[in-house]
Amino acid sequence: MNSGVLLGFLVYLAILAYIGWWANKFTKTEDQYFVGGRKVHILAASLSDKASDFSGWLMLGYPGAAFKAGLGAFWAGIGCLFGTLADYVLIGPRLRIYAGKFRAITVPDYLEARLKDNTKLIRIIGAAIILVFMTAYVAAQFAAGGKALSEAFNISVNSGILLTVVILTAYVITGGFFAVVWTDVVQALFMVSTLIIVPFLALGKVGGFEKATSLIAQADPAKLHPFGGAVGIAAIIFAIGYASWIVGYLGQPHIVTRYMSVEDPRKLRRPGIFISGVWTILVLWGAFFAGFLGFALYQGGVLKVTDPEKVIPAMALELMPSWLAGFVIAGIISAIMSTADSQLLVASSAVSRDLYHKVLGKELGKKQMVNIGRVVVLAIAIIAMYYAMSGSKFVYAMVATAWGGLAVGFGPILTLSLWWKRVTKEAGIIGMAYGLLSEVLLEAKIYGWAFHPDAPGIFGVIGSWFKDVPVFFVNFFVTLVIIIIISLLTKPPKEIVETHEKLFLKVPVKEGESKVMKARAKSQVENVAAFVKARGIA
Amino acid sequence: MGLSGAAWATLIVPTILGIVVMVLYGYWDRITGKEYYVDEEILAYDEDLLKELEGGKA
Numbered sequence: 001m002n003s004g005v006l007l008g009f010l011v012y013l014a015i016l017a018y019i020g021w022w023a024n025k026f027t028k029t030e031d032q033y034f035v036g037g038r039k040v041h042i043l044a045a046s047l048s049d050k051a052s053d054f055s056g057w058l059m060l061g062y063p064g065a066a067f068k069a070g071l072g073a074f075w076a077g078i079g080c081l082f083g084t085l086a087d088y089v090l091i092g093p094r095l096r097i098y099a100g101k102f103r104a105i106t107v108p109d110y111l112e113a114r115l116k117d118n119t120k121l122i123r124i125i126g127a128a129i130i131l132v133f134m135t136a137y138v139a140a141q142f143a144a145g146g147k148a149l150s151e152a153f154n155i156s157v158n159s160g161i162l163l164t165v166v167i168l169t170a171y172v173i174t175g176g177f178f179a180v181v182w183t184d185v186v187q188a189l190f191m192v193s194t195l196i197i198v199p200f201l202a203l204g205k206v207g208g209f210e211k212a213t214s215l216i217a218q219a220d221p222a223k224l225h226p227f228g229g230a231v232g233i234a235a236i237i238f239a240i241g242y243a244s245w246i247v248g249y250l251g252q253p254h255i256v257t258r259y260m261s262v263e264d265p266r267k268l269r270r271p272g273i274f275i276s277g278v279w280t281i282l283v284l285w286g287a288f289f290a291g292f293l294g295f296a297l298y299q300g301g302v303l304k305v306t307d308p309e310k311v312i313p314a315m316a317l318e319l320m321p322s323w324l325a326g327f328v329i330a331g332i333i334s335a336i337m338s339t340a341d342s343q344l345l346v347a348s349s350a351v352s353r354d355l356y357h358k359v360l361g362k363e364l365g366k367k368q369m370v371n372i373g374r375v376v377v378l379a380i381a382i383i384a385m386y387y388a389m390s391g392s393k394f395v396y397a398m399v400a401t402a403w404g405g406l407a408v409g410f411g412p413i414l415t416l417s418l419w420w421k422r423v424t425k426e427a428g429i430i431g432m433a434y435g436l437l438s439e440v441l442l443e444a445k446i447y448g449w450a451f452h453p454d455a456p457g458i459f460g461v462i463g464s465w466f467k468d469v470p471v472f473f474v475n476f477f478v479t480l481v482i483i484i485i486i487s488l489l490t491k492p493p494k495e496i497v498e499t500h501e502k503l504f505l506k507v508p509v510k511e512g513e514s515k516v517m518k519a520r521a522k523s524q525v526e527n528v529a530a531f532v533k534a535r536g537i538a
Numbered sequence: 539m540g541l542s543g544a545a546w547a548t549l550i551v552p553t554i555l556g557i558v559v560m561v562l563y564g565y566w567d568r569i570t571g572k573e574y575y576v577d578e579e580i581l582a583y584d585e586d587l588l589k590e591l592e593g594g595k596a
Contacts, residue, residue: 039583213540506574
């Protein structure tokens with residue numbers, strides 16, 4: 001085992017342990033344990049938003065795609081950037097305002113209150129969507145963490161999975177949401193540092209950008225083409241295939257919960273969108289060029305790569321001193337853990353808050369409710385660990401469907417409920433149920449990720465119309481239309497329409513504040529004098 | 539050899555568009571002079587947490 005790599009990794013672990021211990025002070029109620037008491041610093045909420053969003057895909061999958069496909073893979077980055085921005089513009093501030101108004105802790109909490117659903121169906125369907133997809137997601141992250149640790153420290157994959165579960169579960173149980181967001185901040189910094197350093201080192205090693213592109217062109221000129229060599233309609237479908245991630249962002253509970261936790265909704269506008277946006281641009285450019293230039297190094301015979309997805313670890317071990325390579329390995333583990341911890345907490349909230357507390361109506365003391373949350377975190381972690389170690393086919397099918405399932409299950413109803421006063425609970429129930437069932441059926445059973453004409457019967461005909469377009473991208477808009485039509489056929493209660501209208505009335509900026517400031521700036525005597533003069537007393 | 543103009547455009551144009559969206563949205567309250575109304579009821583901080591923070595234990 002390389003002692004430099006181990007040292008870098010141990011420093012990273014020590015930081016996580018300290019944060020878990022520190023955050024334990026702020027885990028006394030459900031509000032604190034699941035949304036940080038709605039008083040999370042904007043820097044932590046914004047960086048945690050992005051660290052939770054980008055899993056091992058950022059450090060392994062995306063550079064691997066750039067390695068294999070070249071420039072065309074950048075469209076995935078474009079999708080992620082605009083998905084990030086769409087979350088702030090369409091979801092963030094309005095969801096935080098509603099979350100405060102309704103004291104909502106989870107996404108189903110918000111939806112039930114917003115749509116005034118007394119049947120509890122929205123909460124049950126919401127919790128089901130979260131549980132099915134998030135548990136599978138967590139299992140996939142554990143498996144990825146196990147593989148990364150196995151590569152770095154030459155241990156078995158199952159030992160790596162166990163180590164990932166122990167580290168992650170320890171700080172989630174101890175410190176709850178505060179531990180998750182502040183460890184995410186550290187992890188986000190590890191990730192961005194890694195993705196700035198690695199491409200520059202690669203550029204120096206390969207002998208400049210001109211040399212790199214020459215080497216890539218010699219191997220495959222299509223890798224330098226914006227659409228991977230495709231033209232016309234094929235180029236548009238190629239771009240949509242990658243950039244379709246945008247709509248997926250609107251429905252990911254582990255991401256949007258960050259907005260519900262932030263200290264002030266107005267801070268999501270400024271500086272929130274700038275922190276997230278700039279970080280996203282840096283990591284997406286960095287990860288793309290790491291893979292792109294990694295291929296040039298590979299072609300130049302400088303780098304040995306057995307698996308394109310391991311191009312960053314390979315570059316770290318080849319180009320860096322061992323202690324710095326340790327930090328890069330920590331960066332990769334960070335990407336995996338920062339997503340897994342958020343998903344684990346959200347999955348736990350679906351059971352302890354949505355099902356146990358709200359659906360079954362069990363309410364114990366504040367501390368007991370937090371402890372139930374902790375027990376559920378442990379239980380879900382053990383289930384996910386079992387799936388990760390056993391390599392269950394069902395879980396792989398759910399992981400492949402998870403992004404789309406959450407996007408279609410929550411995205412349309414969340415977006416419409418925040419922007420359209422007419423949306424009704426009937427539309428919410430049918431839209432969410434359709435989202436859950438259709439994604440499992442269409443993605444896990446019939447098509448897989450994208451439409452194709454080889455599906456049976458009518459599905460083959462539909463598959464030929466939308467050939468190569470991701471299923472969830474089309475299904476998102478189908479669900480949106482279903483919710484709109486049912487909302488128009490039904491009627492929302494008068495009071496929720498009024499609440500929606502009042503809540504988002506905008507007020508002049510500064511005017512109110514500056515009047516107060518001016519009044520406070522005057523001395524008491526000046527205020528009394530002004531009052532006397534105004535009343536004509538003297 | 540380098541990248542073609544179209545290739546550079548693929549990298550740079552969406553990034554610049556993203557920055558423009560960021561700046562426009564980030565300063566939309568200044569541009570329009572209006573912002574969402576926010577009060578204590580909307581902020582809705584957890585009371586136990588506030589007590590913990592006021593107690594200087596954080």
